[in-house]
Amino acid sequence: MAATAESDTSRNPFRRPKATTGFWSWLTTTDHKKIGILYFVTAFTFFIIAGLQALLIRVQLAGPDGQALNPDQYNQIFTMHGITMIFLALMPLSAGFFNFVMPLQIGARDVAFPRLNAFSYWVFLFGGIFIYSSIFLGGMPDGGWFNYAPLSSQVGPDPMAGTIVDAHVSRMLFYSIGLQIVGLGSLVSSVNFVVTILNMRAPGMTLMRMPVFTWMTLVTSFLMLFAMPIIGVALWQLMFDVRFGGNFFDPSAGGDPILWQHMFWLFGHPEVYILILPAFGLVSEVLPVFSRKPIFGYAALVFSGIAIGFLGFGVWAHHMFAVGMGPVANAAFALTTMFIAVPTGVKIFNWLGTVWGGKLTFPTPMLFALGLIGMFTIGGLSGVTHAVVPHNYQHTDTYYVVAHFHYVLFGGALFGLFAGMYYFFPKMTGRMLGEKLGKWHFWLILIGFNATFAPMHILGLQGMPRRVDTYPAGYGWEFWNAVETAGSFLIAVAVLIFVINVVISRRSGVVAGDDPWDARTVEWLTTSPPKPHNFDEIPQVTSRDELWNRKYTSDHGKPIRVPAGGSGEAAHEHEAHDIHMPDPSFFPLVAALGITIAGYGVFTGGIAMAAIFGLGLVVGLYGFFGWAFEPPSEDDH
Amino acid sequence: MASEPAAPTPQHETTLGLSNEKMGMWAMIGSECLFFGALIAAYLIYVNAFGDAPEINPSTIYDIPFTSVSTFILLMSSLGVVLALSGAQQGDDRRMRTWLLATALMGATFLSGQIYEFTVFMEEGMRMSTSPFTTSFYVLTGFHGVHVGVGVLMLLTLWGRSLAGKLERRKSEIVENVGLYWHFVDIVWIIIFTVVYLIPAE
Amino acid sequence: MADTETKEPHASGEEHHHPGVKEYVEIGVILAVLTAIEVGLYYADVPRQVAVPALLALTAAKFVLVVLWFMHLRFDSRWFRRLFWTGVIAASLLFFVTTILLTF
Numbered sequence: 001m002a003a004t005a006e007s008d009t010s011r012n013p014f015r016r017p018k019a020t021t022g023f024w025s026w027l028t029t030t031d032h033k034k035i036g037i038l039y040f041v042t043a044f045t046f047f048i049i050a051g052l053q054a055l056l057i058r059v060q061l062a063g064p065d066g067q068a069l070n071p072d073q074y075n076q077i078f079t080m081h082g083i084t085m086i087f088l089a090l091m092p093l094s095a096g097f098f099n100f101v102m103p104l105q106i107g108a109r110d111v112a113f114p115r116l117n118a119f120s121y122w123v124f125l126f127g128g129i130f131i132y133s134s135i136f137l138g139g140m141p142d143g144g145w146f147n148y149a150p151l152s153s154q155v156g157p158d159p160m161a162g163t164i165v166d167a168h169v170s171r172m173l174f175y176s177i178g179l180q181i182v183g184l185g186s187l188v189s190s191v192n193f194v195v196t197i198l199n200m201r202a203p204g205m206t207l208m209r210m211p212v213f214t215w216m217t218l219v220t221s222f223l224m225l226f227a228m229p230i231i232g233v234a235l236w237q238l239m240f241d242v243r244f245g246g247n248f249f250d251p252s253a254g255g256d257p258i259l260w261q262h263m264f265w266l267f268g269h270p271e272v273y274i275l276i277l278p279a280f281g282l283v284s285e286v287l288p289v290f291s292r293k294p295i296f297g298y299a300a301l302v303f304s305g306i307a308i309g310f311l312g313f314g315v316w317a318h319h320m321f322a323v324g325m326g327p328v329a330n331a332a333f334a335l336t337t338m339f340i341a342v343p344t345g346v347k348i349f350n351w352l353g354t355v356w357g358g359k360l361t362f363p364t365p366m367l368f369a370l371g372l373i374g375m376f377t378i379g380g381l382s383g384v385t386h387a388v389v390p391h392n393y394q395h396t397d398t399y400y401v402v403a404h405f406h407y408v409l410f411g412g413a414l415f416g417l418f419a420g421m422y423y424f425f426p427k428m429t430g431r432m433l434g435e436k437l438g439k440w441h442f443w444l445i446l447i448g449f450n451a452t453f454a455p456m457h458i459l460g461l462q463g464m465p466r467r468v469d470t471y472p473a474g475y476g477w478e479f480w481n482a483v484e485t486a487g488s489f490l491i492a493v494a495v496l497i498f499v500i501n502v503v504i505s506r507r508s509g510v511v512a513g514d515d516p517w518d519a520r521t522v523e524w525l526t527t528s529p530p531k532p533h534n535f536d537e538i539p540q541v542t543s544r545d546e547l548w549n550r551k552y553t554s555d556h557g558k559p560i561r562v563p564a565g566g567s568g569e570a571a572h573e574h575e576a577h578d579i580h581m582p583d584p585s586f587f588p589l590v591a592a593l594g595i596t597i598a599g600y601g602v603f604t605g606g607i608a609m610a611a612i613f614g615l616g617l618v619v620g621l622y623g624f625f626g627w628a629f630e631p632p633s634e635d636d637h
Numbered sequence: 638m639a640s641e642p643a644a645p646t647p648q649h650e651t652t653l654g655l656s657n658e659k660m661g662m663w664a665m666i667g668s669e670c671l672f673f674g675a676l677i678a679a680y681l682i683y684v685n686a687f688g689d690a691p692e693i694n695p696s697t698i699y700d701i702p703f704t705s706v707s708t709f710i711l712l713m714s715s716l717g718v719v720l721a722l723s724g725a726q727q728g729d730d731r732r733m734r735t736w737l738l739a740t741a742l743m744g745a746t747f748l749s750g751q752i753y754e755f756t757v758f759m760e761e762g763m764r765m766s767t768s769p770f771t772t773s774f775y776v777l778t779g780f781h782g783v784h785v786g787v788g789v790l791m792l793l794t795l796w797g798r799s800l801a802g803k804l805e806r807r808k809s810e811i812v813e814n815v816g817l818y819w820h821f822v823d824i825v826w827i828i829i830f831t832v833v834y835l836i837p838a839e
Numbered sequence: 840m841a842d843t844e845t846k847e848p849h850a851s852g853e854e855h856h857h858p859g860v861k862e863y864v865e866i867g868v869i870l871a872v873l874t875a876i877e878v879g880l881y882y883a884d885v886p887r888q889v890a891v892p893a894l895l896a897l898t899a900a901k902f903v904l905v906v907l908w909f910m911h912l913r914f915d916s917r918w919f920r921r922l923f924w925t926g927v928i929a930a931s932l933l934f935f936v937t938t939i940l941l942t943f
Contacts, residue, residue: 002690055701055760068673112657112660113657113661140672187668190664190668191661194660194664194922195660195661195664197659198652198653198660198918199652199653199657200651200652200657201652201662203788205652225664225667225668226667226668226671226925226926226929227671228668229668229671229672229897230671230672230675230933232672233675233676234674234675236776236780237679237776240765240776242770244766245765245766246682246765246767246772246776247683247686247688247766247767247769247771247772248679248764248769248772248776250769253688253766253769254683254686254687254688254768254769255683255686255691255769255772256682256941258741258770258941259682259941262937262940262941263675263937266675266933299776311713313929313933316683317940325940328941345732393642416836437729468657579824580795625794629798629803631806639877653893653916653918655918655919659919659920660918660919663922663923664922665939666922666923666926667922667923668924668926669924669926670923670926670927670929670930671926671929671933673930674929674931674933674934675930675934677934678934678937678938681938682938682941684941693888701878701882705874705878709871709874712867712870712871712874712901713867713871715867715870715905715909716863716864716866716867716870717911718909719858719863719909720860720863722857723860723863723921725859726857735853747841750856754868756932783840789932790851802859813911816910817910820905820906820909821910823905824901824902824905824906826900827901827902827905828902829900830874830877830898831894831895831897831898832898835878835880835881835894836891836894
């Protein structure tokens with residue numbers, strides 16, 4: 001076996017990377033935990049960038065006739081704020097949790113396709129860099145994250161002329177190709193997670209014993225699996241329109257710009273559940289632990305998540321009530337939209353039932369989880385008001401909508417993600433995140449968030465339009481806009497506190513131990529941080545709250561601690577010498593690089609285009625072939 | 638419990654007793670349904686949108702006898718890949734290689750036919766920018782062609798690897814997974830042939 | 840929850856029932872014949888109200904034959920069936936509604 005391995009390595013132009021620490025180990029890693037941490041660091045960097053863009057927006061809108069940004073800059077900034085937050089911050093932060101937590105929760109050693117997992121990450125990183133490289137190449141996308149046609153789809157010059165495309169076309173190409181690359185990463189990781197969850201569970205871990213976070217990961221992955229190809233097609237269509245003179249969205253040639261809206265929202269509405277369901281899952285992990293009760297109504301929680309997944313595909317046109325689809329279509333989509341509030345409401349009651357009568361403690365993760373319940377409910381209720389068509393006509397394209405989706409995506413998704421970060425930080429680093437700074441973080445962000453976004457309800461109903469770079473004095477909008485800007489800086493301070501907290505706690509936080517929260521699920525069974533192979537011995541799962549049942553036995557409803565080693569599990573000191581993990585690999589990185597290089601081809605024409613496509617193709621194929629010919633691990637023959 | 642063997646690699650024992658790679662392929666195929674569904678829908682929406690060029694429409698432009706032949710070749714390539722699989726499963730490497738190569742050649746023939754078809758259309762003045770009908774036609778059949786191209790590349794790779802004696806580990810499963818992809822590309826063309834070529838012409 | 844969901848009785852072994860060469864060739868011949876009928880329908884002087892449903896039915900038949908036999912979906916795990924048909928049904932429903940909304 002050793003001989004085969006050697007001969008295989010000698011054929012490789014790169015020697016098979018072996019490093020497990022240091023710079024190269026991060027570039028070549030196939031370990032889901034390291035990839036998860038890469039996702040966190042990268043996504044949080046993008047989160048800070050998008051946050052700074054939000055501050056610029058708020059400075060511009062602090063008073064009437066703002067002069068901080070010109071209209072062109074404002075368009076680029078608000079567009080990139082949306083794109084970055086959704087595709088480069090929230091989705092990958094969720095992906096960080098999927099990567100780090102989910103395999104541990106199901107008792108697996110890694111995901112089903114470790115190298116594909118690395119590929120997803122590199123594609124995401126390069127896609128993000130690709131979009132942001134537009135700053136130096138004619139400006140950033142400026143059509144909003146929804147990028148409605150035909151504003152976005154003006155016809156480009158002749159592809160065969162060999163000219164560099166003009167600035168507007170270039171911006172739209174950065175939008176379409178950049179999101180295409182990022183979306184490829186999401187699509188590939190959704191395949192990976194679906195297979196991992198269905199096929200890599202520990203013995204005894206039946207579907208209905210899976211932790212709720214794993215369930216929500218599964219539902220989210222299915223949503224991505226079926227929604228990403230739709231936006232993929234829409235982005236290709238946009239690319240052909242702006243670069244190669246296509247007519248999909250050009251009304252002057254007989255195309256229909258409404259097709260873009262349908263395609264975008266067919267993806268866009270499942271996308272909002274892709275953003276929120278992981279946070280729901282995280283909160284469903286946090287609440288039972290700090291209530292010291294099992295989750296209330298597990299089956300209802302799971303099935304409402306699945307129902308949200310299905311219904312999420314049937315409500316897209318409620319984003320388009322104002323385009324004139326006719327009363328029948330509007331009424332039908334109003335109805336489905338109200339329906340989807342039902343499973344979402346079921347979840348809220350599940351969480352309330354979990355907290356009810358529990359022995360509550362309030363560390364920071366619990367605060368953020370409870371914050372989500374409150375804030376998301378507000379956002380959910382304003383969401384139901386959108387479903388009412390006449391009301392929708394009134395507030396389409398006003399700040400009322402901005403208020404709504406920030407309550408669900410900031411007060412919902414981001415609060416859930418913060419809860420998860422505080423909760424899982426000890427598992428990731430072996431140290432606790434500071435509680436004192438954490439409480440400052442929570443209360444400041446709660447106050448700042450409400451100060452920023454609650455007044456938007458009022459401004460929206462007063463008719464203040466969104467996406468417009470300034471507003472004149474005298475409409476009575478000055479006061480609340482000033483409040484919002486003040487609130488946004490409070491959020492910035494809170495996020496800064498969080499960053500400081502992470503930096504301090506990573507070096508000198510309280511050492512966590514395996515199970516600092518007295519938790520219920522098997523990811524807390526292993527060491528913090530977990531070894532590369534996760535578990536010395538794959539846990540045998542017999543119940544939903546596996547770890548809890550190993551630690552406690554019940555006496556008339558009162559938990560009694562089982563003496564250490566009493567369950568026969570903790571006593572195993574097992575040397576893990578016969579476990580082979582997939583080896584690191586260069587090729588996912590190379591393949592992702594090739595795709596990104598090819599992406600730059602569309603900005604040129606003629607020979608330059610062929611050359612760049614060719615280079616990308618060669619690099620990409622080299623990556624994919626190297627990947628296919630290299631065994632997952634050198635010992636695995 | 639204590640005797641639970643540590644699985645050396647994830648593939649060896651799975652929860653559902655199914656192969657990870659095959660399940661991944663099926664998940665990807667499920668996803669691709671939405672991809673081609675969107676492209677076909679766009680074509681159907683624009684099948685009568687001829688813009689300023691009403692003379693370029695389905696009944697004037699398509700060469701049904703030619704396309705019928707290339708359709709037939711692609712359909713038979715699906716038979717080729719199951720025969721390759723059957724060879725792989727019975728350990729008959731020669732038969733497997735013959736049919737892998739034959740399938741790849743049939744796929745390449747189909748692709749050449751498509752390139753020829755596009756060239757003829759271009760000469761007749763049918764361009765990407767002519768009308769929504771032509772745009773959606775080129776994008777739909779073009780993406781299908783790209784999928785065929787990827788499939789040909791995979792089939793040729795399998796053939797070459799087997800010839801070099803490098804295709805031994807889990808051989809039949811690899812052939813089966815590439816075959817699943819190939820069949821999917823074929824069923825997409827089954828729909829395209831009817832919906833795009835046969836039905837629209839009045 | 841019952842353990843039954845974790846492992847399917849027929850899905851575990853290396854090779855489940857796959858059709859043999861003879862069966863494959865038979866399916867191939869049927870596919871060729873159906874295609875010939877399709878092209879024949881195109882040229883035959885059949886009213887559109889008959890030809891279009893007939894063409895769609897023939898296409899569906901070919902589709903199902905390839906999926907169930909060549910792709911072994913008939914003999915394979917129900918998980919593969921779920922993944923595939925979910926995609927097919929989702930695509931059909933979503934884009935049917937979209938096409939209706941856009942064209943009427």
